[in-house]
Amino acid sequence: MAKRKISIIGSTGSIGRQALEVLEKLQDKFEIIGLAGGSNIELLFEQAERFQPKYLCIGKPDKQTPDVRGKFDVLFGESGLEEICSNKENDIILVAVSGKIGLKPTLKAIENGIDIALANKETLVMAGDIVMKKAKENNVKVIPVDSEHCAIHQCIKDINQVEKLIITASGGPFLHKSVEDIKDATVEETLKHPRWNMGQKITVDSATLMNKGLEIIEAHHLFGFDYDKIEVVVHPQSIVHSAIEYKDGSVIAQLGVPSMHIPIQYAISYPERFEGIKSKSFSFSEIARLDFEKPDFEKFPFLNLAYNAGKQGGSATVVLNAANEEAVFAFLRGEIKLFDIYRITKNIYDSSEFIVEPSIDEILNIDEEIRQKTQALIKSYVTVQK
Numbered sequence: 001m002a003k004r005k006i007s008i009i010g011s012t013g014s015i016g017r018q019a020l021e022v023l024e025k026l027q028d029k030f031e032i033i034g035l036a037g038g039s040n041i042e043l044l045f046e047q048a049e050r051f052q053p054k055y056l057c058i059g060k061p062d063k064q065t066p067d068v069r070g071k072f073d074v075l076f077g078e079s080g081l082e083e084i085c086s087n088k089e090n091d092i093i094l095v096a097v098s099g100k101i102g103l104k105p106t107l108k109a110i111e112n113g114i115d116i117a118l119a120n121k122e123t124l125v126m127a128g129d130i131v132m133k134k135a136k137e138n139n140v141k142v143i144p145v146d147s148e149h150c151a152i153h154q155c156i157k158d159i160n161q162v163e164k165l166i167i168t169a170s171g172g173p174f175l176h177k178s179v180e181d182i183k184d185a186t187v188e189e190t191l192k193h194p195r196w197n198m199g200q201k202i203t204v205d206s207a208t209l210m211n212k213g214l215e216i217i218e219a220h221h222l223f224g225f226d227y228d229k230i231e232v233v234v235h236p237q238s239i240v241h242s243a244i245e246y247k248d249g250s251v252i253a254q255l256g257v258p259s260m261h262i263p264i265q266y267a268i269s270y271p272e273r274f275e276g277i278k279s280k281s282f283s284f285s286e287i288a289r290l291d292f293e294k295p296d297f298e299k300f301p302f303l304n305l306a307y308n309a310g311k312q313g314g315s316a317t318v319v320l321n322a323a324n325e326e327a328v329f330a331f332l333r334g335e336i337k338l339f340d341i342y343r344i345t346k347n348i349y350d351s352s353e354f355i356v357e358p359s360i361d362e363i364l365n366i367d368e369e370i371r372q373k374t375q376a377l378i379k380s381y382v383t384v385q386k
Contacts, residue, residue, distance in 0.1 A: 006268060007034035007055070007084050009105055010096030012043045014199045015119045015145065015260065019094055020047060022265045025276045030268070034084040036075075038097070048072060055084050078104065085109040092268055094145070095120045098201065099325070100367055103127055107360070110140045117267035119145035121214045125321045127363050128221030129313075142222065143267040148215050149222055150263035151241035151254035156223070165225055166243040166251070167215055168235040169295065172207040175236060179299055182207075183339045187331065190338055204328045208341060209295065213306025217317050220310055227310050232303060234293045256282055301342055305349065315355040315366050322370040323348035330378045340381055348374050 006023070010016045016037070023030050036057035037044035048056050048071075056072040057080035075083050078101060085093055085105040092115040095102050102120035109116055111134065118124070123131055135142050144150050148167045156162060173192050174182050190207045191200060205211035212232050219230050241263075243253035256262055261277040297304055302324075309316040327341040336344070348370060355362060 001029075003029060003031040004091045004268075005031050005033045005089055006092050006094060007032070007036070007053070007087070007090050008094045008096060009034075009036040009057070009081050009084060009102070010038075010094075010098070010119075011035040011047055012037035012040040013096055013098065015096040015264065016094070018260050019096065019264050019268070020051065022261055022268070022276055023051070026265075026269075026274060029274060033087065033089050036081055036084060036097075054089075055087070057081055057084055081105040082108045085114070086112050088112050088114065090114045092117055094264075094268060095123065096145075098122070098199065100126060100364065103131075103360070103364075106131060107134060110134045110138050110142075113138050113140060115141040115143070117143050117145055117264075119264075119267075121146070121211075121218060122321060124218045124221045125214050126318050126367065127360060128217065128317075129357075130360060132221050132224075141270070143270050144218070144222055145260075145263055145267045146215060146218070147258075147260065147263045148242040149218060150266055152219065152223065152244060154254045154266065155242070155244045155252040159223065161246050161248075162223075162225075162244050163229070163247045164245040165219055165223060165230045166245065166253075167212060167219060167230065167232050168238070168240050168242050168292075169209060169212045169232055170206065170238045171234045171236050171295075172209065174207055174299075175234065179339075182299065183337060185338045187334060190331075200332055201325070201328055204331060204338075204341070205324070207338070208302050209300035210302040210306070210324055210341075212295075213302045213309075214321070216303075216306055217310045227307055232295055234295050236291055237287070237289070239287060239290060240292075302345075305342075305346060309349070312354060313356070315358045315363065316349075318358070318363050318366050319349055319352045319354070319370050320345065322367045323374045326371050326374040327378065330382075335382045336378060344374060344377055344381065347377060 008016050008019055032051045032053045034055035035047055035053045038059035057075040082105050085108040093109045094117040095106050096119045100122050102123050106123045144153055152165055191203050202211055216230050238258040240253045240255050243251055245251045265276045295303055309320040323345040327344040330336045331341055
C-alpha cells in the first residue's frame, strides 16, 4: 500500500508534537510532505532534520533564523501555510495551528480536494457554515481531532438514526469549587488541569467550560445537529469521551484513556486503524467508577452564552470567540481575574451588531475589530484593579 502523504501546520504546538510522535510509529504508512511552525523556530528545525519534509514553513522568522534553503523548500508566514495546503501532493493535512490563522489554509486545502484532520477550533467556530459547505462541494472529509468530536465520529454509523449528541466535559480544576474560589483563582491554579495536558489557552477555556461552548458550536457544524440536540454532561474521569443517543433510545459511547495520541491517529488514519502509540491498554477492571452530572450553568455561564451565540449564528460566534480569546490572553498575562474573562466577553457580545451570513473577509474583519474592542475594554479593567 502506498504511503499517505501528510503535512502538519502547527507542528511545534502540543497537538503537532504529539502527531509527530504518532507518525514516527507509522513511518511505513505515512510520508511527511510539509511542516509549519510559528515562533519556536529551533524546534521546527529539529523536526525538519528528523522527519525530512519537502516543504518547511517558518511563521515568524527573525535575524537569527538560520538559512536552510539548501535543505528544504522554505516558505514563510500565512502565504506559506496556504501554499502547503494548496499542494495536491498531500492526501491529508493536519490543521493544528491555534487561532484564526488556521481558517484560510483549511479552505485552501478543501478547495484543492485535500482531506482535513482538524484540530483548530476557530475554523468551525468562526466560519463553520462556509467550511462545511465547501467540504461537501469538493467531496473532502473533515475528520475531527478533538477527543469529544472524534468520539462522536467513531460512534455514528447512520447519522439519520441519531437523536442526540452527548459531549462530555471533565469539569476542569474548579468542578468542585465555589464561585468565590473561581473568582480569586490564580493562573497557576487554573492551568492545573486534572486530566489533560494541553496548551495554556485551551486549559483556561477548560477551567471556565468555554471549551465545551466552542465544542457545541463545532459539533453543530461537523454533524449538522440543531443546538437543542447537543447536550453537555460533566464526567470527571475523562474515560467516556462522548456519546450519541439513537432514536430507539440506545446510547453508544466511545471510551479510552485520556490521551490525544489516540484521536490524532484516528483522524489521520481514517477510515483505517493501525497499531500505533498506546498510552496503556484499556482495562474496565481498573476503573473504580464513572461519574456523570449536569453542568452548573451559574458557575460556568459560558455554556449558555455559547448556546445563544450558536443559535443566533452568523457573526455571533466570531464575536464570542475573539472576545474570549483576548480576555484569556489578558488573564494569562495577569492583567484580569478569571471571572473577568466571562464579564468582558459578555459585555462585548451584548454590545456588538451581528451579520447573518458574513463572507470570509467580513469574518476576518469582524474578528480584528472585536479584538481591538476587547483590548480597549481590558485596559479599563486593568486601570480599575490598579
